[in-house]
Amino acid sequence: MDLDDTAARLGVSVEDVERVHRLAGDRPSAPLPAKADAPAILQRLAVRPDDAAEIMAGWPDPGSPLWTPELRWLLDRSIALVRADLGGYGWLSPGPELPRERGPAWRHLYVYAYLALVDVATGYHRDHGIAADVTWVTLADLGRNLAVDRRMNREGWPVMQSWLTLHARGGLYELGRLQHHRGDTAINLHIPESGPLTPQAIDASLDQARAFFPRHFPDERYTAFSCGSWLLDPQLLEYLPEDSNIARFQRRFELEPYEEPEGLDPDVEALRFVFRSLTTPLDQLPRRTVLERAIADHLRAGRHWRWCRGSFPI
Ligand SMILES: CC(C)(COP(=O)(O)OP(=O)(O)OC[C@H]1O[C@@H](n2cnc3c(N)ncnc32)[C@H](O)[C@@H]1OP(=O)(O)O)[C@@H](O)C(=O)NCCC(=O)NCCS
Known part of the structure; x- marks a missing residue:
């Protein structure tokens, strides 16, 4: 793979692409949920209908013209990068900040990564004996952050894409009023x-x-x-x-x-x-x-x- 070319096509720096390549290596990715199950999952994650509609419209179906090979590569390796640090609680960027105005795949790439990691995170929670209500309240910060980002005219996302890797890695739990970060x-x-x-x-x-x-x-x-x-x-x-x-x-x-x-x-x-x-x-x-x-x-x-x-x- 030509990293310079990938970076140019993604509109990001080659250092950013090299970082993903290095951290993800050939570590395992995780599949997205079946598209038919996605609306119910998005609802469980407190994603509002307008955000859910955008996410469904940009779904990375095989062969979807919205998803270039570079975007598919980044999605797959970003999932692997975050998954490789399952159980970690440091700040972690899942990948470079993307030019989100280019379309729904670009706008929500890290949301699709999060959705792929829901099963991974819930498995980790189960291994730690954590009750399902805590799991879902915690993971539902996705919907809250998407709604805030919309209110912010999409200015908020660069911080949120890193923030949400804490939830996906089992690093943070919402217990009543506060989120508790290991x-x-x-x-x-x-x-x-x-x-x-x-x-x-x-x-x-x-x-x-x-x-x-x-x-x-x-x-x-x-x-x-x-x-x-x-x-x-x-x-x-x-x-x-x-x-x-x-x-x-x-x-x-x-x-x-x-x-x-x-x-x-x-x-x-x-x-x-x-x-x-x-x-x-x-x-x-x-x-x-x-x-x-x-x-x-x-x-x-x-x-x-x-x-x-x-x-x-x-
Ligand atoms: C933290 C938070 C819940 C505090 O709200 P609160 O319990 O209402 O706080 P206080 O009782 O101290 O509010 C004092 C005054 O500030 C106002 N206020 C508090 N938070 C506000 C906010 N985010 N925006 C606008 N006004 C706010 C209150 O309305 C009140 O003013 P008023 O008497 O004129 O109505 C609220 O600021 C919030 O939701 N912030 C966003 C999340 C956040 O900042 N997290 C920390 C990230 S590091």
């Missing part, structure tokens, strides 16, 4: 957009995790819950009331000394999670809530948001 010594907490962050809901989710991990991952020893987020930036307290859910969430954590995060711009992340837009000019952003006003006013004053990390004992 780590070396700490369980890393993520906060999906699913309603208010009430202290009661968090307490319940932490309690669930305290029982879940010793039971399903008895070889792993966790001493803390940790979190890295724009939500932990103490500057938010200049704007938010003390009894807001975000302020109360912050008070659980002891922060690490601040370091600029690598590969991530905290201002962009604040815009992502509050406005779901990365490109709207600051003076055109909505000003409905105290947080919306805070995020934009802070930036317009020439200040910056921070991506803070903190933890507390389990």
